[in-house]
Amino acid sequence: MVYKKMVTALRHLRQAKRVALVSVGVALFSTPAMSEEQVLRIAMTASDIPLTTGQPDSGFEGYRFLGYTIYDALINWDMSSAEEVSGLTPGLAESWEVDAEDSRIWTFHLREGVTFHDGSEWNADGAIWNLDKIYDEDSEQFDARQAGNVRGRIPSMDSYEKVDDYTIQFTTSEPDAWFPYQLSFLLFSSPAQWEALGGDWDAFASAPSGTGPFKLTRLVPRERAVLEPNLEYWDEERVPRLSRIELIPMPESSSRTSALLSDQVDWIESPAPDAIPRMQSQGMEITSNPYPHTWPYQFSMQEGSPWLDINVRKAANLAVDREGLEAMLGGLMVPAVGIVAPDHPWYGEPTFETRYDPEEARRLLAESGFSPENPVEIKVLISTSGSGQMQPLAMNEYIQQNLAEVGIALDFEVLDWESLFPNWRRGAGDASSRGAHATNITFAWLDPFSAFYRFMHSSMAPPNGFNWGYMNDPEYDRLLDEARVTFDQTEQDAILAEFHARMVDDAAWLWVAHDVGPRAMQSRVKGFVQAKNWFQDLTPVYIEE
Amino acid sequence: MSSYFLKRILYVIPITLAVSFFCFSLVHLSPGDPMDAVVSPDAPSEVVAMVQRAYGFDRPLPEQFGLWVSRAVQGDLGMSAANGRAVTTEVFGALKNTLLLAIAASLIGFSLGCTFGALAGYYQGSLLDRIVTGFAVGGVSVPHYWLGMLLVIIFSVELNWLPSSGAGPGSSRDWNFEWAYLRHLILPAVTLSVIPMGVVTRTVRAMVADILAHEFVEALRAKGLAERRIFLHVIKNVAPTALAVMGLQLGYLLGSSILVETVFSWPGTGLLLNNAIFQRDLPILQGTILILALFFVALNLMVDLVQARLDPRIQRG
Numbered sequence: 001m002v003y004k005k006m007v008t009a010l011r012h013l014r015q016a017k018r019v020a021l022v023s024v025g026v027a028l029f030s031t032p033a034m035s036e037e038q039v040l041r042i043a044m045t046a047s048d049i050p051l052t053t054g055q056p057d058s059g060f061e062g063y064r065f066l067g068y069t070i071y072d073a074l075i076n077w078d079m080s081s082a083e084e085v086s087g088l089t090p091g092l093a094e095s096w097e098v099d100a101e102d103s104r105i106w107t108f109h110l111r112e113g114v115t116f117h118d119g120s121e122w123n124a125d126g127a128i129w130n131l132d133k134i135y136d137e138d139s140e141q142f143d144a145r146q147a148g149n150v151r152g153r154i155p156s157m158d159s160y161e162k163v164d165d166y167t168i169q170f171t172t173s174e175p176d177a178w179f180p181y182q183l184s185f186l187l188f189s190s191p192a193q194w195e196a197l198g199g200d201w202d203a204f205a206s207a208p209s210g211t212g213p214f215k216l217t218r219l220v221p222r223e224r225a226v227l228e229p230n231l232e233y234w235d236e237e238r239v240p241r242l243s244r245i246e247l248i249p250m251p252e253s254s255s256r257t258s259a260l261l262s263d264q265v266d267w268i269e270s271p272a273p274d275a276i277p278r279m280q281s282q283g284m285e286i287t288s289n290p291y292p293h294t295w296p297y298q299f300s301m302q303e304g305s306p307w308l309d310i311n312v313r314k315a316a317n318l319a320v321d322r323e324g325l326e327a328m329l330g331g332l333m334v335p336a337v338g339i340v341a342p343d344h345p346w347y348g349e350p351t352f353e354t355r356y357d358p359e360e361a362r363r364l365l366a367e368s369g370f371s372p373e374n375p376v377e378i379k380v381l382i383s384t385s386g387s388g389q390m391q392p393l394a395m396n397e398y399i400q401q402n403l404a405e406v407g408i409a410l411d412f413e414v415l416d417w418e419s420l421f422p423n424w425r426r427g428a429g430d431a432s433s434r435g436a437h438a439t440n441i442t443f444a445w446l447d448p449f450s451a452f453y454r455f456m457h458s459s460m461a462p463p464n465g466f467n468w469g470y471m472n473d474p475e476y477d478r479l480l481d482e483a484r485v486t487f488d489q490t491e492q493d494a495i496l497a498e499f500h501a502r503m504v505d506d507a508a509w510l511w512v513a514h515d516v517g518p519r520a521m522q523s524r525v526k527g528f529v530q531a532k533n534w535f536q537d538l539t540p541v542y543i544e545e
Numbered sequence: 546m547s548s549y550f551l552k553r554i555l556y557v558i559p560i561t562l563a564v565s566f567f568c569f570s571l572v573h574l575s576p577g578d579p580m581d582a583v584v585s586p587d588a589p590s591e592v593v594a595m596v597q598r599a600y601g602f603d604r605p606l607p608e609q610f611g612l613w614v615s616r617a618v619q620g621d622l623g624m625s626a627a628n629g630r631a632v633t634t635e636v637f638g639a640l641k642n643t644l645l646l647a648i649a650a651s652l653i654g655f656s657l658g659c660t661f662g663a664l665a666g667y668y669q670g671s672l673l674d675r676i677v678t679g680f681a682v683g684g685v686s687v688p689h690y691w692l693g694m695l696l697v698i699i700f701s702v703e704l705n706w707l708p709s710s711g712a713g714p715g716s717s718r719d720w721n722f723e724w725a726y727l728r729h730l731i732l733p734a735v736t737l738s739v740i741p742m743g744v745v746t747r748t749v750r751a752m753v754a755d756i757l758a759h760e761f762v763e764a765l766r767a768k769g770l771a772e773r774r775i776f777l778h779v780i781k782n783v784a785p786t787a788l789a790v791m792g793l794q795l796g797y798l799l800g801s802s803i804l805v806e807t808v809f810s811w812p813g814t815g816l817l818l819n820n821a822i823f824q825r826d827l828p829i830l831q832g833t834i835l836i837l838a839l840f841f842v843a844l845n846l847m848v849d850l851v852q853a854r855l856d857p858r859i860q861r862g
Binding site for chain 2 (some may be wrong): 049057151152155201223236249250251255258259417464
């Protein structure tokens, strides 16, 4: 709002001086007009250029810009549709199958005729070499940083071996139908380039070589990374149209917004919401699409927690005016009625409708002996900011007001993100939780493990996973275990839908919002299809002057 | 004279040791886990332990401190937990940008501050004095963050004259004085210059007013010396203090540029520190604070030595 007021006030100054100043100013200072080169300048939210050696850091933004651009996985994400939920598609493996006798064994048939950016050939030896860089601490190419970034994403990996030049085999620690999702995070770097650079991953970071649609041609740490097209990319339909992408780290949303408005960049991630009308008035395009990212309260189910009472849980879910919240956020959210959205195959058919119904919320609370005059008191851990937390303070205050109206008094324990996040794995019982009954941490979900299992399975209680509140429901465990060993996708989806519906009926968490991944770009940027995914495809993007 | 210099230089050793100890301890006392910068949130405990070993975070704190100091003496401050690059490379790369920014801000602040201060001092009590004093108070009071945003809105967003962020096209990390780079420097330097401008203005104004009241000025006037010559005498008396104030300001600017660098995404030590704090990148935090502190100590030493050279009374004192 402050920004908007300042802009309005300054507009008068601008109008008065424009005629006199602009002509001189443009001549002296203006940004040089773009050449006919197809250059796309992107301001990322990351504070540094994510790791370029093959397994990016900086979360999924790292994978988005310096993972799936330079590299491929055995199985890639299909990011071609804005309408359908993204699924998996063959990448460096053309096909794969699970052993009919022993469902822990997976055979992958590698794609032939693929070369790394340095011209060396992709084959099974290269695949095994890459697996050793992550899993074999005794191998020369082992890299603790890459291992740290990816090993946790593939929890069931047990062993791997070469079968022939274009076939490899994995064995998982237990039957795991979600293994293909996990492999989408394992990206393959060129062994030949690593050798040529003296076996030095730091040197490799500046001159990486993968098989992806873009090549990194320049890296200035903390300032800029430049990508150019890999015209030899194996998937002819995804050969980039751009001649160059410049990736610029810019963690401050106001800086990104100013950079876009002053035409210093063409594309920004997460624009400041109050600047969006201004951007739109200048003809810029704001794109958004719901994607796997949920903003909830995760409940403590430990003894003494008010959430043990299902009436309280349901009342909280009925008390939040999600549409009002959406209006407050300028439309940059989608109301959440579960972990996944109703159009998702895992949503199911719950009987409890998560909606705004304060009357019903009051009735349920009255059944349990609570009212606005005698509220149930709940302490929640929240953060001031943080990766993907959207607008945590404003959103939490809004919810606090909603819940107070029906008889739930929220008391916030406000932490900085760096303190809240490590607490997630320590659990509600840890001293660092300070007796809180809920924690407010957004999370990404792409596969059943990251969406459900790590939060809801009793084996994932701290310190094993993110079951912060010690959820322990044998029926949840049974359904999740069953889904994990069901290799038929349709059957698996049906079990997950049953699980999710049960969770919604239990009002297991307070669901508030799904993020929509807003990004803003100059009107000349064309061809972008915003997938319902954390990751996006930059190959069809082009510039139209 | 040489004993003063020697004594002053020897002071640096305990100060440096104390600074090293405090910056190591403070960083370790702050909440958060350095592993957050290294491993993904989903990493199982054995992976966290493996990376902890690789980075030496598993060792007892006194041992970590001992190792850190022994390596630091050899010029090795370890590697960044967030990006794996050498801390010295990161800090010196950023320090170059911060120095450039601080020097530009100091030059603007010092020249404007001296001019305004001298004018206000000479015409004490006048309208000019009141305006200048108002500017000086504003300079030290205005929030950098707000001023930076304001300048960006006017000169970048509205007029589209100057870039709003970054340090240039990024093709080089060397000193680069081409216009394509310098245009990026203008807005952050002007924003950062308001504090030294305000401080120097107030100091010079007070000094000039004070010296003008001295009897020797009256004596010089009585001797019929031209006002221009008298001014030179005044300036000569003001110079050591103004220089000392400016030297300290330069030091403060190195440490206080964090907000300005954040607003303008200027890749200096301020932005480096800001990011390191958010990422719990302990090696970068320790290294940056240490190098900035040593720089500040060295700058103080230099200012003291130059000041002593200009004003022999200091050595006697």
